[in-house]
Amino acid sequence: xxxxxxxxxxxxxxxxxxxxxxxxxxxxxxxxxxxxxxxxxxxxxxxxxxxxxxxxxxxxxxxxxxxxxxxxxxxxxxxxxxxxxxxxxxxxxxxxxxxxxxxxxxxxxxxxxxxxxxxxxxxxxxxxxxxxxxxxxxxxxxxxxxxxxxxxxxxxxxxxxxxxxxxxxxxxxxxxxxxxxxxxxxxx
Numbered sequence: 280x281x282x283x284x285x286x287x288x289x290x291x292x293x294x295x296x297x298x299x300x301x302x303x304x305x306x307x308x309x310x311x312x313x314x315x316x317x318x319x320x321x322x323x324x325x326x327x328x329x330x331x332x333x334x335x336x337x338x339x340x341x342x343x344x345x346x347x348x349x350x351x352x353x354x355x356x357x358x359x360x361x362x363x364x365x366x367x368x369x370x371x372x373x374x375x376x377x378x379x380x381x382x383x384x385x386x387x388x389x390x391x392x393x394x395x396x397x398x399x400x401x402x403x404x405x406x407x408x409x410x411x412x413x414x415x416x417x418x419x420x421x422x423x424x425x426x427x428x429x430x431x432x433x434x435x436x437x438x439x440x441x442x443x444x445x446x447x448x449x450x451x452x453x454x455x456x457x458x459x460x461x462x463x464x465x466x467x
Contacts, residue, residue, distance in 0.1 A: 294325055298398075312325075340374070341384050349370050355383055356402065357403070384396060
């Protein structure tokens with residue numbers, strides 16, 4: 280299977296986390312690709328990011344992925360991006376197991392075993408894994424501060440987040456009768 284990718288497609292996909300999630304790139308790159316960045320990534324930097332992510336994570340998984348129906352892709356990717364689904368192209372669903380990331384690729388068939396990648400969507404786990412909840416920090420600096428705190432406490436940052444949430448829930452127990460949580464007021 281030969282997959283061609285234009286430089287325009289590489290730059291477009293590398294610039295958006297709907298295609299390449301922040302988990303696959305460096306923190307500084309993620310910060311610089313934010314629309315509010317004062318130092319946006321150049322076209323050349325975006326191509327390098329795409330090529331690195333393609334070689335390390337996506338290429339092998341996509342080559343071994345099975346085709347899926349366009350409607351499956353439409354249903355999985357969500358409203359903001361579903362208008363980009365082209366029902367005349369081939370779609371493939373694949374997972375990067377070691378990172379637990381799911382993707383849908385859209386491929387234009389050029390000839391037998393010869394394709395052009397036209398779209399790539401990261402399937403957000405919050406929509407399809409009921410046990411997960413994404414945590415978004417204000418910025419990369421705040422996230423790094425939290426990671427340093429977790430490191431100083433000798434605990435993984437994800438475990439610290441979970442412990443903080445569980446501690447909060449213990450302090451505000453669920454009341455089965457009223458089907459709500461008891462949020463203590465200052466009088467309690």
